[in-house]
Amino acid sequence: MKKILAFSIALVIIMVILVPVAVVGLDLSGAKSERGASKKVKNEDVPIHVYLHEQDRIVTMSLEEYVKGVVAAEMPAEFDQEALKAQALAARTYAVKNMLVFGGSGLADKPGADVSTDHRVSQAWSDEVSLKTKWGPFKYEQYWKKISQAVEATSGEVITYNGEPINALFHSTSGEKTASSKEVWGFDYPYLQSVACKWDQGSPRYTETKQLALSDIEQRLGADAGVVAAAKSGDTSLVKILELTGSGRVDKVRIGSKTLTGIEMREKLELRSTNFTAELKGDKLIFKTIGYGHGVGLCQYGANGMAKEGRDYRQIITYYYTGVAIKNIFNS
Incomplete structure (x- = not known):
């Protein structure tokens, strides 16, 4: 009985101390926890807390599954795979920058939530039911598989500047040039500068x-x-x-x-x-x-045009975001 009790105590210690370290020990070089300690990412199923604004509740899902729902909501599924990968990086970067576990501020008016599904507050996100309605039952399987492959191929990758996740802004159609953040909102980020864009002229919103x-x-x-x-x-x-x-x-x-x-x-x-x-x-x-949208950051139709010309997602990202690097939070 004493051996069983000793074993049980040891098991509790392992579960209480070691397991949370494996799950929560998340690190993005330069990212800080709420207490200021840096964390290392070891688990690719790191949870994100999402506020479903239409249902007024917070749900928890894996970061990568969340990114799939954002890509499906924010970019046409018909787009080239490399453009979808670029969108996945932008979506994941936005999430990581806001997640509490990485030192982000989360949602001020929804304690415990990292992001919202309301595109006016965060970035759009769609669930299976809404996507089946949007795409139809036959195209759902095809499109979801395509988007899942794009997200999984870039698993854990985020866009950084000086080692920190950027404000990964994006828009539909820039028209001739993207806009700098300074000319739109008055604050200047070195990676959100105006660049020429000639690849979005096929956009229906040009x-x-x-x-x-x-x-x-x-x-x-x-x-x-x-x-x-x-x-x-x-x-x-x-x-x-x-x-x-x-x-x-x-x-x-x-x-x-x-x-x-x-x-x-x-x-x-x-x-x-x-x-x-x-x-x-x-x-x-x-x-x-x-053009269509604020014009800052990644031009979605421009990304698709670049992809059709043979550019990969890394070339797309480093073109629209000036001076950035791509880092994998799971391999830090």
Whole structure:
């Protein structure tokens, strides 16, 4: 009985002390735990805590399974495998940067959650049920296998700058050039610079023409813009672009008697991007936009175009993110 008791105590000690070390001993060179100690990643099933915003609950899944759901939600499954791999790195990097176990801040308003499935807060994520609805039961198996292969082929890989995970921003279609983080949000990251992009011209969102009635515009911008009155007075320069950003997007624009930033104009009028022109025709303004999204970081359609020309995911990543390196958190 004493031997059994001694064995049991030893087993408890092993389970309490050694097993958590194997599971939680996660290291990304430079990443810190909540207490400031560095951690080493040994287990490829490291858990991530995901807030399902539509169900208002937190669930736990493996990091790699989470990445598969993000890639499926954020990038067309028809894309080339190398583009899907690039998206997997961006998705995984975002997750690692925010995970509590790696020293990330998680979700401030949802204690215990690392990320949210709400694309307005984190990055989009889809489960099996929604993907079967999106793709249909026949294509589900094909697409899920393709995405799983892309994620598994890059298992554990993240994008780093000076050894730290980057803010791996991405967007649909850049149009001619990507934007720098500084011109969009005012903060400058050395790896989020503007680069030329010629590979996304096949995107269905590359250009758009949108007509808006002046009355609608005035309602969106406010009566103090004087849009309708200016048009009635015969003002042919109802809209005037005052300044452009370094990547050629609208920085400041005057419409009627109001001056707005390009970002404000895009948000209020629901334009696809800040790369736009406007022309008055009768009682309408005709907006022509190039690109879709904020334009910073990885251009998804550009990544697919590069992949079709034979570039691999590493070349895609190091092109759109300036001066970065790719590191495997499971082999650190």
